[in-house]
Amino acid sequence: MAEKAAAYDVARGGWSETRTCVVLGGRGFIGRTLVNRLLRLGGWIVRVADSSSHSLLPDSSSGSDSLLSDAISSGQASFCHVDVLDTSQIVKVTTGADVVFYMEPTDLDAHDFCNCYMIIVQGAKNVINACRESKVKRLVYNSSADVVFDGSQDILNGDESFTYPGKFKDMTVDLKFQAEGLIRVANNIGGLQTCVLRPSNVFGSGETQFVPLLANLSKFGSGGNMSDFTYVENVAHAHICAAETIDSRVVSVAGKAFFITNLEPIMFWEFISLILEGLGYQRPFIKVPTWMVSYVVILSQYIHDKLSYRMYRYSVSPHYIVQLASRNRTFDCSAAQKHLGYSPVVSLEDGIKLTVASFSHLSKDSSFMRFGNFDEQSKAEKLLGSGIALSLSRGNISFQTVQSDGGIKQDASIGHYLNT
Template sequence: MAIVDDLINPRGTKRTCVVVLGGRGFLGRSLVTRLLQLGDWVVRVADSTHPLQLDTDSSHGDSVLRDALASGRASYCQVDVRDPSQVIKAVEGSSVVFYMEAADLPKHDFYDCYMIIVQGAKNVINACRECKVRQLIYNSSADIIFDGSRDICNRDESFPCHWKFADMLSDLKAQAEALVLYANNIGGLLTCALRPSNVFGPGDTQLVPFLVNLARSGWAKFIIGSGDNMSDFTYAENVTHAHICAAKALDSQMISVAGKAFFITNLEPMKFWEFVSLILEGLGYQRPSIKVPARIVCYALLVVKWMHEKLGSRKYNLDISARFFHLASCTRTFNCSAAQKYIGYSPVVSLEDGIRLTIESFSHLAKDSSFGNFEGQSKAEKLLGSGKVSDICLWRDEKKTFTCFVALVLLFYWFLLSGKTFASSTANLLLLVTTILYGYANLPPKISSFNIPKISLSWFEISENSVRDFIMSIVYLWNSGLHTIRSLAQGEDWNKFFQVVLFLYFVKWILVESFAVAIGFALVFAFTAFFVYEQYESEIDGLTRMLFSLTKGLLTSYLPASMTSFLQNKGVLRKENGKVVNEAAGR
């Protein structure tokens, strides 16, 4: 690759060629855009994506890059940092290398993460030495000094890294940072590292989408812990500005900057849950309001982790969930005075403006948007019919659900726990409703400054469509029952037979043991089980399959050979590789 350090701009001054490794990632795109807008550099964008794909609609950064590619002020190079020869080809002829986070990091695979982050850092360092690069600036993370067990309050760079980390990525980032800083001033290479805290902004692929997922699933209403923990956040453009400041400072204040790490924040610490509330409210979602002890959430995460390990499910990213738990329950604030003093950093975008710009950029994820639905209709919603019952049992509207739950609990107490007969309870309830309605009708139109609306007769009317739908539901249930009886009479559907037997046994248990206990259990079940199932659908399905497997083993082990043969002939059991399998369980 030709040396491009000697390219001359129209004013006759030299442009420096810089390489942005990870230039198509979240921060990489922002840095490339900023460098091109300043116009002082020729920028080589290097990333694993191939071929280069530019957004054609609303991405301002991609339009800037498109123009720069056309004018020759930018070029693109596909590179795998695990391949030393590709890295050398990417950095050859440059004088500054910005090493950003990879855009497609496989967070579930430790080996690949290690090869990309740690081995990748070794390859980049060796390539910079071989190609005589002057500066290497590494984008690290403030997470590397956080072990997840204690608060960090206004800590500066003198706070030691204990090599005990809250998650795998922080561990690997710490190793890569140590390699970069240790390589300083060896072979003429000057290095430094920046540690931004809680980066967010347009194009964010982690924090904001994760919060929206929480809001859509109903979990964002909970506050972990007291909700008073403070955090430092950093707008993406401020991080890229800090990288450019570090590159310039390595030339002017080499002794104070080279081989050092610097914390980067917006210099405006705020309550973590206030930040979450501003983001969610800006996108039309409800603010978190229900406080849950952090210890309970910790135990729940441990149970979920155990289920993932047993069932081998990877639907949810546990690393991100654990990281969010630590962020949401601990204080993490950092002292950026060293960055201000030595590299001349100060935020160019305030936290308030950063939050506003981020909300505007994620308008496609706003509530009731036709875009950004991460998952289709859940199984729980399908089971409940996707109507009003589904919205209530799945806590789509917390106020409506809570009102229905309280009303049903009161009716449960009134009819089953009060000690009265059903007839007397009904009579007392009608008497109470009559008294309330009569008293309400005699209230004055206005009490103090409150207007008292009158009850319209339409409140008590039942529409013809509602009656028709009710009758059709009864007819449907009756016909379904007849169909079930017909199937049992023909003796062909053993799966249906077992379902009916289990249902009748359950009804028998209710009538014999305690009707009140059964109703109470059903009430709690309706308002909790479907909601929990929707959140952990894959884990519960996997556990169910595991229980069916155990049932199949017990069934084939203890049944007589004649019974096994009979069920096999009837299609209840089948053979697989010489083993008898329960057909009903596999359906």
């Protein structure tokens, strides 16, 4: 792999000697994966910087951290705490670096607008200013495909010409959109070249919110909408590809944004089913007693507010979950292939297998999940003799009576409840 990367450098006119990089947010989900990939490739001196208040120092006893611990011992890597609201700290860690990879902190309270704004938007401004002051030439920012999705319409094979929504329903996506704009506008000012990556539905080993959310969705219905999911190792690979090509005179990369996917669109619920089946669950389906139908929206809000399911550590509203689960959302990754030289290094099938293996604690037979047997008939069902099946399809929530003989009768659709 290192030899391939070196050949790639020569072909692209990039660096052929050891380079120094800074990974801001290097202890987060994507940041950790990027750090490990850089260290495995070789040819990089990696400065890991993070503002998180926990899980900062690498644990040499942990398999995922052993590579970083060894690299720190050998001088190939270093670690420091950096507050993105303190420009002087960013300047200190980025001085002398060839490239900065920027991932925002993942421990944000999405209910605190002021804090989120300061971290996401002001943080982006500070990173830009610090890179200019420290004479960094390349800045790669990890955005999200969410910045073009507002849930109001399907996106089928959307490319970089896809327009931004006029209004965002999710506060943190709105702020990320603003940060992305700042990064792109900063290109070619003060000698800094920038690039933005928009991965779609990132998943993988070490992620602490998305897959657990899927495990809890094991109780819900199915739909045929298509989605793009991206294994985290491929996102890390895309960052390195962007760093290698950002100053190329042959292709146009600087100042641009690129969608990153696994190049394998899949039905949203098929993806969830593969995860859940790997964990030992049946394919998603729920039976809800009839008296609970009118409380579905309230229940969804309860899940959001009380159990605090989050994606990328940002709160996910019930509206967003339904939109994500019911809308087509696929992206054209050909620009990244053509201009960045990107192609997935881990297939979707292998990514799912690796992810399932890393979440054994969420398996059906684990002590963590044993409290909820979703296959058993509920006491309410036994008492009432029937139930309600919940089906998510293209923005609508349909309810079907599950009859005593196993037959299903269509009753109603309340899609308008969750699409306002």
